[in-house]
Amino acid sequence: MISMDIPGWGNLEVENVVIDLNGTLATDGKVPSEVKKKISSLAGHAKIYVLTADTQGTATEEIQGMKVELIKIEGKESKEGKFNFLKTLNLDKTVAIGNGSNDQLILREAGLGIAVLGDEGISVTALRQADVMVKDISDALDLLLKPNRLTATLRE
Template identity: 40%
Template sequence: MKLEIQNIGELVIKHIVLDYNGTIAKDGIVKESVKRYIKELQSEFDIYVITSDTHGSAAKNLEDTGVKLKILTTSNHTKEKEEFVKELGFVFAVGNGSNDSLMLKAAELGICVIENEGASVKSVINADIVCKTIEDAFELLIKPKRIIATLRQ
């Protein structure tokens, strides 16, 4: 996806990187609406879920979605998420926790979602856009003029 944003320039997105708990899942369970959006967006984007897997349920809950799962392994998940996004490049990243803050900053477009778990102030500050729900974040990709309207200067 390529977007031209007034006074900012061209924005190119090839990958979606999603945090798990608090972003696409609640208490370890993926929202059904998320699975529908993933299926819709897979034809245009490579989709990754990056997680500490606090509940140990990510692989099982995502097995029928076709996403690429990245379980964090280092002691610094904030840095590990940031490095993953930088390596991919052209990323639309979505998260809510403190350990998502650098990932959101490094992404081509960082989206902080609030959802039921709330959102870390660090992630809110580092995001390009803040959405109330993950569904609202996915809708930005389906209706990209919303991104242009929000970010133009």
């Protein structure tokens, strides 16, 4: 578990990290090797779930060897599907990371929502629901691996 006390925000205990795959963790369906290493480090502190509708069809191959659980969201209603999965976890102890319009509910309802700009851009609806925005997935993971960064951003 990752635990941090953020002035004005409160105590944040992270047991779960829910990450959107395409556009967030992966660009054009590929997860960079540097990101895989950070995921491996983070997996020692929290359970990591990768959510995807598998738009690129590469999800199973791309997460091979990563210490994550792949959750495939079926059907046209991926926003609700992602949110329904999130509700199976302890929301207050879960961080959601995403970039798409279909990530807006998980970004809003998780204990902490991190919006990722990335190479594929970010939906304004997702951005409005997040607590923090970063330029890429590497920075998002670093907020959890180096908690003082998150404290500096969120403190009041």
